[in-house]
Amino acid sequence: MSADVSFKEYAIVACGTMSPELNHLAETGFLDAAKIIYTAPGLHQKPLELEKQLLKQLSEAKKYARKIIIVYGGTYCYINVREPLRTIDTVIDGMREEGYYIARTIVHNCVDMVASTEERDEIAAGGKIWFCTPGWLKYRNNVFEGWDKAHANENFPQYTGGAVMLDGVGLFNRYMEEKVEEILDFSDWMGIPLEARDVSLERFKNVLIAAMAEEDKPVS
Incomplete structure (x- = not known):
């Protein structure tokens, strides 16, 4: 660069x-x-x-x-x-x-802005992963406006490898310290675990x- x-x-x-x-x-x-x-x-x-x-x-x-x-x-x-x-x-x-x-x-x-297809495939390691960026958690109410639990159940359980946030700004760690309930609530709503991977x-x-x-x- x-x-x-x-x-x-x-x-x-x-x-x-x-x-x-x-x-x-x-x-x-x-x-x-x-x-x-x-x-x-x-x-x-x-x-x-x-x-x-x-x-x-x-x-x-x-x-x-x-x-x-x-x-x-x-x-x-x-x-x-x-x-x-x-x-x-x-x-x-x-x-x-x-x-x-x-x-x-x-x-x-x-998602493609911060990690290429090849990088995401490497993280997924053959599993079916739902990828997101920090904004999907921070602005969850906007991003999923109009979605109810039934709608979530129709979409997320297919991602048997869970959800991975591609975090280049340290937001997930800040939420773990200050707003862990929002991570847990989001994960519970999706019906799959949410974890983060640090990315450049x-x-x-x-x-x-x-x-x-x-x-x-x-x-x-």
Whole structure:
């Protein structure tokens, strides 16, 4: 990772689920963006609301920078069952205009931002694991809005290897010390055990760098 990378000319528009990682990168000096703006966590279940908030935050971001990186995945972060051919990139394309550089992080979802398929396969070791990031615990009520215990029972027990949080910010350990009941309640609600694996945020840094304009990317 080059020390010369800078995001000073960029605004970041991101799903709030990724705020723990993005705030950490900002606080530790890597992400020196002109502005970081979030949509609400958990909007993957609400495509119309996601569109509304994303367009609003994109318009806001344009006040701070002419280069914008949208931190959303392309496969699972926007699912429109009424218009299956409409994707998050379709939404973003509608906001492009001359004089602005707008790019999206090229990943499937938030889990893919912090650990590759190969890394997740290594952690799973052949087991069927449900992976999540710290935001899924921190913003559980948003992410699983409208889900009841029956809905959870339909989805989580199939993950016979349990749930693994890919934690690059130490949130799980903080919760174990200060809010252990929230971990236990989440695990009980899912019906499977929840554990954490510490991960580096190097992959996430590289995902952000890859979304930069070519002239801004550091020379390796």
